[in-house]
Amino acid sequence: MKKLILLILFYCFASSLVMAQKDVDFDNNPTFKDRIFFGGGMGFSGSSQQTNITLSPIVGYMITQQWSAGVGVTYQYVKLKNYDISDNLWGGNVFTRYSIDQFFAQAEYDYINFDSNLLDDRDNRDSATRFLLGGGISQPLGNRGAVNLLAMYDLTYNNDGPYDSPWVFRVYFSF
Template sequence: MKKNLILFLTKSLFFAFLITPFLVVNAQEDASIKTKNPFWENVQFGGGLGLGFGSNFTNITVAPSGIYNFNEYFSAGLGLQYSYVKQKGYYQSNIYGGSIIALFNPIREIQISTEIEQLRVNSKYDGFYGNFNDDFWNTALFIGAGYRTNNVTLGVRYNVLHKDNDGVYADALIPFVRVYF
């Protein structure tokens, strides 16, 4: 009788150890399905990195962004930007701020965008005209269009608030590459 009881307990424990991992895995899968937030399934992240070097010139830009896809036609999101620009012996500038973007895809390959950008510019000049600081806010309102393939859009955007010799951008028309994963 003892021998049968020990054999029964041994087989039961063996079976319990064998099946327990499957029950735990199944329970975790069910819990993840119930707690999965559908909001994050529609979020994409992307942004830009820029490096420019030349004769005594440096330009470094980091610009992460994220969008929420409301459906296959409309998306909206936020972006951040930081740039360091230096022309040795002339000026040094720190530019930082954010943007709000709206995207419309009338067909899969075409993307139309509207973006408002607010940047703080802190520049320090040392040159022929003397040493001085120039700190200001720069606002840009871009209207753009591009060709889209998968997660990449190539296009051009126009700053409707552009003023010559006043602001961050040298020209109102700016090409762009937009990537979201």
């Protein structure tokens, strides 16, 4: 597994040296439309005990060539098969990102709403927030697109929330 991760990171690093970055000319006052980018991710994981489906679109704005900010929404469906229960989690986030070449640092504030007692028949909705800091690498895909690998740590991690770890790892796309 370590060899696969190192191979992916090497590929991202090596190929980003020969591919163009986002083609936004900040010297000639780009339009609002030129500065907007869209993206997000989706995920699926499943086992004999659990199914998890995630959708997380984002929209962002390039403030400068290196600095961007944006918002996103999150929907997650979780089904625990052994207990025959499921939950729909939903929320949103705001983020800011600073890029240096293909590497970037990111700060993010997340909100999520979830059923706080899945094993009980009552619908007990609760919410949690987290403040994430981390960094990643961006692999350009043409003039405007990119695939991004991101690792972040939750500075406000609390075991009482819906997450079982303070670490967040993502692969997402932007266009």
